[in-house]
């Protein structure tokens with residue numbers, strides 16, 4: 001007999017457990033309470049407690065088919081997220097050399113792509129989620145990409161400056177946390193550096209663009225638009 005109290009599944013009336021349209025309705029087959037608690041854990045939790053069983057996924061990064069490890073408790077474990085694909089396809093080629101940052105690396109699709117394209121560079125892969133960091137570290141090692149430096153935000157020395165920042169930022173952490181994160185990292189662009197941020201139009205891409213200009217005083221342009229996402233380019237050069 002499977003243990004645990006069974007309670008009905010809660011979703012919103014639009015069918016999505018994450019929808020913000022209104023109060024939830026109760027529907028569907030009951031699921032064990034434990035499984036609901038796991039489902040509620042966010043991908044940006046620093047120490048995920050849900051099942052961490054690894055899986056191997058075949059993905060295309062930088063034009064190469066590669067096997068990577070992903071797991072539960074980490075963003076987009078089944079495939080390369082659509083927004084991330086937009087960034088990887090639409091952003092201009094990275095500079096020939098320099099120091100790059102993948103802000104919020106998850107299991108590493110952006111950092112790994114940068115390192116596959118520019119194996120001689122240093123690519124910082126930063127995430128608050130320790131499971132994400134472990135996956136990115138192991139994926140970089142398996143792909144023989146020693147330039148990938150995996151770190152928690154606190155572990156990156158203050159003096160490091162970035163020639164390029166690519167990010168699919170964690171919009172769902174909420175505006176205060178998102179803004180605090182960007183206020184910390186965007187001013188660390190080198191004078192001629194640039195950041196490319198992919199944000200879903202429906203999740204506040206336009207207001208984030210305004211915020212970068214108005215509050216950070218940085219130049220923020222809409223560099224590309226695809227599949228409901230905006231790719232924002234942020235730079236110091238006003």
Ligand SMILES: C[S@@+](CC[C@H](N)C(=O)[O-])C[C@H]1O[C@@H](n2cnc3c(N)ncnc32)[C@H](O)[C@@H]1O
Nearest residue numbers: 043044075084104105106127128129168170181
């Ligand atoms: C939308 S996911 C993108 C993950 C990965 N780059 C990808 O494209 O699949 C955003 C990531 O940001 C991480 N994150 C959340 N808050 C953060 C913070 N303050 N600093 C660094 N990373 C953060 C989350 O843990 C998550 O892995």
